[in-house]
Amino acid sequence: MSNPPIAKSPSACIGVFDSGVGGLTVLNQLYQQLPNESIIYFGDTARVPYGTRSPAEILQFGREIISWMLQQQAKMVIMACNTSSAIVLDIVQAEFPMPIVGTIAPGAIAATKLGRRIGVIATPATAASNAYKRAILAVDPSVEVWQVGCPEFVPLIEQNRIYDPYTTEVAKGYLEPLLERNIDTLVYGCTHYPHLAPILRSLLPPTVQLLDPAFAVVETAGDWLKFLGLANPQPSLPTRFCVSGCPQDFAQSARQWLNCIPSVEKVCLTP
């Protein structure tokens, strides 16, 4: 695979991608932990949801997006999509010699610091990959882990139907097997799911802790920037938002998590 040279300037941007608005939860952590970094955010909204795609499709999408990020001179890529991270992170890491940070391992390590009876909600593809369970149990085999695939969550979030009573009904069904197991910790195994926090919180006993891996993911990204000497000492440029689908829909949906209506470009990954 022939790729453009990789940007190795501290002022270069970090590329962040997700299938849709999910990665905004990671973006907000970047604003807090690494405020000097300039970001290109790509939401693959023309092809969302990823969670019911085949591994081969998820790999193809990842390759296309990372190649495009390289064309945008990104110095690092954050795969802010658990489905991609669970299934193809190691493959794209072998194909693209640049720092690519995924979500599963940082999330799994954080989960073992928090809980003993851990529930993971995730897309069907992430749950089927067993990636969280494998990683959590490798880090601490004395905990217990249960995973639930939640096919309806991403479409509902992308459609901005978080406060629709139907979403609460769906969430009840997904949480039921985890509540039966008396979990003490619930891991958001998909970057979209923290957007559902008010709904999930209302359905869970107060003793259950909610874990968003985004904090740990951005910590890992920060460690890499330090190692590479690529942390930006200058204040950042405004985030550039790009999507493969409808820019207006993304702007409207993203608005509530960004406290502004972002300017969004439609881009074509394979010109």
Added chain:
Amino acid sequence: MSNPPIAKSPSACIGVFDSGVGGLTVLNQLYQQLPNESIIYFGDTARVPYGTRSPAEILQFGREIISWMLQQQAKMVIMACNTSSAIVLDIVQAEFPMPIVGTIAPGAIAATKLGRRIGVIATPATAASNAYKRAILAVDPSVEVWQVGCPEFVPLIEQNRIYDPYTTEVAKGYLEPLLERNIDTLVYGCTHYPHLAPILRSLLPPTVQLLDPAFAVVETAGDWLKFLGLANPQPSLPTRFCVSGCPQDFAQSARQWLNCIPSVEKVCLTP
């Protein structure tokens, strides 16, 4: 986890580790593709075989070895152990912000370029992890993949019993289910196994291609060095061989693949 700072000098060494003599197959590729690089080779011979260890043990061993490699000022680590790569690569990559190259993804990508009916022989832990099958099918879902766990191979190779008739009998048994599937390609899913090439070749039809992922692993390592600007422009120092077990045993066993009797140090990972 508190680690020493990471060496970022082109003249720093590359750390290569395996449970025993398996990683020597990767070391030979390093000599061919990256002859300027200085290497520290660590064989965890006190704890070999890894393939029947639990994921938690494999993670603990990996952490200890990578921490020690950092103390030796390594600029990069090659996890020349498929069992570790299959089960804990992503976790140690999140814990240690340095380039850590594993074997599975480079091997899987190479396999899809070679065959359509792919057999993978591996340790029980690697086979159980499904890592090769997942990666190969993500790269090319149109191929077929069968995996066989081969618990006896690593101990036999470490005991230098390659030409023992018993080893041929054992190999026959492991290959039988793959031959029934008419494989066209056999992947060495363990860095020890290329040492068995004469035995395996004698048992396989000449149409079956043997794939050693070591070439692709070292290619990936070279890409990383280029990206990081850390390729060594100077001729290398002699390789330093270190083991956790008996240095004499390792030297004796390694001799036939190195064409010399190496000088081997016994080291203690956790002083």
